[in-house]
Amino acid sequence: MKNENILKAKGYKITRPRVAVLDLLTKQTKPLSVKEIFVKLKREHDLASIYRILKLLEEVEITFAEAIGGEKYYHLGKDQHHHIVCQKCGHVECLPCNHLFNKIKNFTNIKHQLTLTGVCNKCNNN
Amino acid sequence: MKNENILKAKGYKITRPRVAVLDLLTKQTKPLSVKEIFVKLKREHDLASIYRILKLLEEVEITFAEAIGGEKYYHLGKDQHHHIVCQKCGHVECLPCNHLFNKIKNFTNIKHQLTLTGVCNKCNNN
DNA sequence: ATTCTACTTGCAAATGATTTGCAATTGTGT
DNA sequence: ACACAATTGCAAATCATTTGCAAGTAGAAT
Known part of the structure; x- marks a missing residue:
């Protein structure tokens, strides 16, 4: 389903800023x-x-967000892929799994962070 | 080397707040x-x-930091391990690789984010 | 132990990202 | 075209983090 239709289907209006x-x-x-x-x-x-708008798009799962160095970055879509970020200038590149080892050659001093999110037991129970 | 000695070795003072x-x-x-x-x-x-203090400890690699939902979280040590975070209450648990699948059972709606950081070509050249 | 000095701290104010209240505006169904 | 609720724009609030500066303190020298 097209992104705008997802919004419409959930009862949200298609406005200029949202389309933009x-x-x-x-x-x-x-x-x-x-x-x-x-x-x-x-x-x-x-x-x-x-x-x-971005918060809304995230809620309806049109976009997803990631915290990179104290700032949120936004993406379309749900396809899982990852990022490599320069520790000095903050430059961000996408990292589809099959490109991972190629991209990594362009960086030095590589570190990684994996964060899973979910809903914990306590929150599931109330 | 003990953490305080790492500080001392680099010429930093051992102060009350740092020790705390x-x-x-x-x-x-x-x-x-x-x-x-x-x-x-x-x-x-x-x-x-x-x-x-935390910024200093990070610089001398006694601690490392991770951005989780717009806030930085700090850790001792360099041993690589990961985290699982509740999307609702923000509850954070550590995720050593060998415990990964056990911990995950306590969460629903799991998503993941992998971020690598390094120093990019441009920054390496100047 | 006392003194000296540079490094650190505490406080207050600045900054940057994000959120919120509210009045004015604008999609969308009728 | 109308009406109403959803949404926007603006300004002000909030939250995390940083910074300037005067006062305090660890550690080297005496």
Whole structure:
């Protein structure tokens, strides 16, 4: 199902800023920070609205977010893939599994972090 | 080498707050947020100092940090292991590889994020 | 043990990311 | 085109983190 239809199906309106964010994310090959999205959309939309839109898109599972160095980065889609981030300049690249070892050659001093999230027992019970 | 000696060897002083943070981290079995460290130390030390201490400890590789949902969590040591985080309450558990599948049984709706960090080509060249 | 000095801390204020309240605006069904 | 609820834009609040600076303290020298 097309992303806009997912929104519509759940009763959300198709608004200019939402379309703008979706269209922008569709073109990306790497995750964007909220600020980057704001700027790439030429500051035509309110930053707070972009935050709200991204949170909504995350809730309906059109996008997903990752915390990289104190900032959230957003992505379309659910296909699992990963990232490699420069410790100095913050440059981010996507890391589909089959490219992993090629990309890694371009970095030194490699470290990794794996974080799983789920819903814990306690939260499942109330 | 003992952690305090690592500091001393690099010319840093062994101060009350630094010892307090190190001692606290030594007792933990899970990563702590800065706020948690501040509270567990009974607010006896300045929050800004704790930030500075943790940043220092990270630089000299006594601790390492991970961004979990917009907040940094700190750990002693370099041994690689991972975390599972409740999406609702933020509860964090450590995930040594050999325990991975046991822990996962206590969570539902599991997703994962792998982030590698390194130093990229550009940063290596200047 | 006392003094000296540079490194550290504590406090307050700044910064950066994100959230929230609210009035004005705008999709969407009728 | 109308009406209403959902959504946006703006401003102000909040939360994590950083920074400037004066006062305090660890550790070397005396």
